[in-house]
Amino acid sequence: MALLEIKNVGISFGGLRAVDKCNIVLEKGELIGLIGPNGAGKTTVFNMLTGVYLPTEGDIIFEGKSIVGLKPYNITERGIARTFQNIRLFKDLTVLDNVKIPYHMHAKHGVISSVLRLPAFFKGEQEITEKALECLEVFGLSDKKDELSRNLPYGQQRRLEIARALAAKPRLLLLDEPAAGMNPQETHDLMELIYWIRDKFDLTILLIEHDMSLVMGVCERIYVLDYGKIIAEGTPDEIKTNPKVIEAYLGKEVHV
Amino acid sequence: MNDQNKSGSFWKRNTPGILVAVGLLAVYLILHFWIQGFEIGGNKYQLNKYYTLNIYLMGMNIILAVSLNLVCGITGQLALGHAGFMAVGAYTSAVCTMKLGLPFAVGLLAGGLVAAVMGIIIGLPTLRLKGDYLAIATLGMGEIIRVILINIDYVGGASGLSPIPKLTNWTWIFFITVGTVLFVKNFINSTYGRACISVREDEIAAETMGINSTRYKTMAFCFGAFFAGVAGGLYAHNFFIIQPNLFNFFKSFEYLVMVVLGGLGSLTGSVLAASGLTVVNLALQNVPDLRMVVYSLVLITVMLFRPGGLMGTKELTFSIFKLNKKRGGDRGTSGN
Numbered sequence: 001m002a003l004l005e006i007k008n009v010g011i012s013f014g015g016l017r018a019v020d021k022c023n024i025v026l027e028k029g030e031l032i033g034l035i036g037p038n039g040a041g042k043t044t045v046f047n048m049l050t051g052v053y054l055p056t057e058g059d060i061i062f063e064g065k066s067i068v069g070l071k072p073y074n075i076t077e078r079g080i081a082r083t084f085q086n087i088r089l090f091k092d093l094t095v096l097d098n099v100k101i102p103y104h105m106h107a108k109h110g111v112i113s114s115v116l117r118l119p120a121f122f123k124g125e126q127e128i129t130e131k132a133l134e135c136l137e138v139f140g141l142s143d144k145k146d147e148l149s150r151n152l153p154y155g156q157q158r159r160l161e162i163a164r165a166l167a168a169k170p171r172l173l174l175l176d177e178p179a180a181g182m183n184p185q186e187t188h189d190l191m192e193l194i195y196w197i198r199d200k201f202d203l204t205i206l207l208i209e210h211d212m213s214l215v216m217g218v219c220e221r222i223y224v225l226d227y228g229k230i231i232a233e234g235t236p237d238e239i240k241t242n243p244k245v246i247e248a249y250l251g252k253e254v255h256v
Numbered sequence: 257m258n259d260q261n262k263s264g265s266f267w268k269r270n271t272p273g274i275l276v277a278v279g280l281l282a283v284y285l286i287l288h289f290w291i292q293g294f295e296i297g298g299n300k301y302q303l304n305k306y307y308t309l310n311i312y313l314m315g316m317n318i319i320l321a322v323s324l325n326l327v328c329g330i331t332g333q334l335a336l337g338h339a340g341f342m343a344v345g346a347y348t349s350a351v352c353t354m355k356l357g358l359p360f361a362v363g364l365l366a367g368g369l370v371a372a373v374m375g376i377i378i379g380l381p382t383l384r385l386k387g388d389y390l391a392i393a394t395l396g397m398g399e400i401i402r403v404i405l406i407n408i409d410y411v412g413g414a415s416g417l418s419p420i421p422k423l424t425n426w427t428w429i430f431f432i433t434v435g436t437v438l439f440v441k442n443f444i445n446s447t448y449g450r451a452c453i454s455v456r457e458d459e460i461a462a463e464t465m466g467i468n469s470t471r472y473k474t475m476a477f478c479f480g481a482f483f484a485g486v487a488g489g490l491y492a493h494n495f496f497i498i499q500p501n502l503f504n505f506f507k508s509f510e511y512l513v514m515v516v517l518g519g520l521g522s523l524t525g526s527v528l529a530a531s532g533l534t535v536v537n538l539a540l541q542n543v544p545d546l547r548m549v550v551y552s553l554v555l556i557t558v559m560l561f562r563p564g565g566l567m568g569t570k571e572l573t574f575s576i577f578k579l580n581k582k583r584g585g586d587r588g589t590s591g592n
Contacts, residue, residue: 072463114446
């Protein structure tokens with residue numbers, strides 16, 4: 001059984017058909033790329049997957065159950081976490097607090113024990129802190145834990161966002177343009193990081209990216225979206241030579 | 257960090273907390289005897305009624321400012337109906353003690369609980385709105401409460417409810433104020449407080465990180481309303497009479513000014529601003545003509561030089577006294 005099945009999903013904003021009859025299948029453990037020209041509807045697909053938008057038609061099946069109509073926090077609890085195209089960290093919180101927030105879902109102590117500072121509170125908070133520190137350690141951000149996240153350099157903010165998404169303990173990770181604004185060296189490091197987190201956390205990853213070296217380098221299969229429709233699907237080599245994809249990106253050859 | 261906590265004696269670890277507790281106890285005892293009056297060498301010393309009243313008001317203002325800060329500063333929801341919840345608490349507790357003959361403590365608790373329930377009822381539909389829309393909706397809700405009270409004859413309508421027994425005293429004010437500050441401090445320094453702060457910082461990101469934003473907004477609103485209700489109860493039992501028009505829009509605004517002046521999101525800021533503005537008000541009673549002018553000037557000056565409020569989002573902690581050098585350690589909170 002596939003981990004995630006997007007079946008004939010479509011969404012309209014008024015008269016604009018942003019995504020139309022989109023079909024994507026993800027098997028467990030795969031690393032899939034979603035590419036397409038600007039405005040093709042890639043982020044809209046992500047927003048439908050995470051419950052930010054409600055698709056007007058079609059169904060999204062995650063681990064055998066439909067997740068259409070669930071709130072974003074329910075979907076996160078089910079095991080899908082994401083990062084954002086324009087980084088959305090909690091800017092005025094410290095790096096450590098940013099990573100602590102996803103652990104809130106699993107907090108065992110209640111409001112009353114928090115307010116009265118009962119032993120359950122100390123135990124629960126300690127557990128959260130330890131897990132968050134562990135997570136930062138993995139991403140090499142431990143020494144920055146007390147800094148405000150807005151003060152981190154750009155590349156580390158991206159890293160922190162991935163760390164925060166992984167703190168939600170997902171089985172499916174959605175990365176929205178993780179390499180945007182990075183230089184080639186940083187992109188290369190990111191590539192290795194993506195491979196590494198997939199193996200370490202036993203994840204399935206769907207990523208949107210414009211940087212072709214990254215997409216072609218890490219993805220096992222690629223879906224190409226243009227004007228809201230999936231126009232091609234296949235291995236990186238197949239996609240590179242697909243005439244429809246070349247047309248979408250570069251335009252048609254003109255014979256005079 | 258863990259090892260550090262385990263080493264050192266209980267006293268050393270909790271120095272800031274113990275200092276605050278001792279300081280607060282001293283303040284309580286000194287004012288307790290001063291308000292009651294004491295004799296040394298045949299001379300009787302007693303704080304005059306007017307100053308006593310203002311100390312009570314300071315306590316109530318702190319409760320209201322801190323509880324409003326939980327909603328506006330911590331959770332980032334601009335709500336303007338705080339006086340409405342205060343009115344609900346004031347009337348409920350007054351009815352409990354006056355008409356039903358219940359003890360004061362029960363009255364206060366009932367006032368708080370009814371206000372909290374009102375908070376949930378009003379919060380669930382309005383907290384879906386954002387920013388200025390929420391401000392206007394809650395403003396309207398506050399006014400609705402006032403108008404409803406005017407039209408209930410059982411509580412005296414527009415002429416007000418009296419005579420309310422004078423049951424509020426320094427002990428009640430002091431312990432409820434300290435309790436409120438402690439409650440809010442403990443709440444915001446827990447995973448629930450972080451959830452509220454994450455909603456303030458970025459609601460969409462918070463939701464995708466598994467935070468049910470409606471739940472935490474309503475929770476903050478409900479706690480805020482509870483403490484406003486309790487403060488309303490204290491207010492009612494201090495002034496003999498309450499009228500619906502006491503709890504109008506300007507009252508809500510007064511507390512919002514305190515919260516903004518102290519710094520949205522800073523507890524100690526709210527406490528400082530609430531105490532400070534009470535003192536400013538007191539000092540200006542002698543120059544009634546210039547009172548509002550100077551009051552406004554104080555506000556404008558503070559906002560010009562400290563646009564983020566007196567404390568910004570920071571807290572006044574013991575680290576400034578070099579007692580607690582570790583960053584992110586226990587936060588000491590100054591009391592009133």
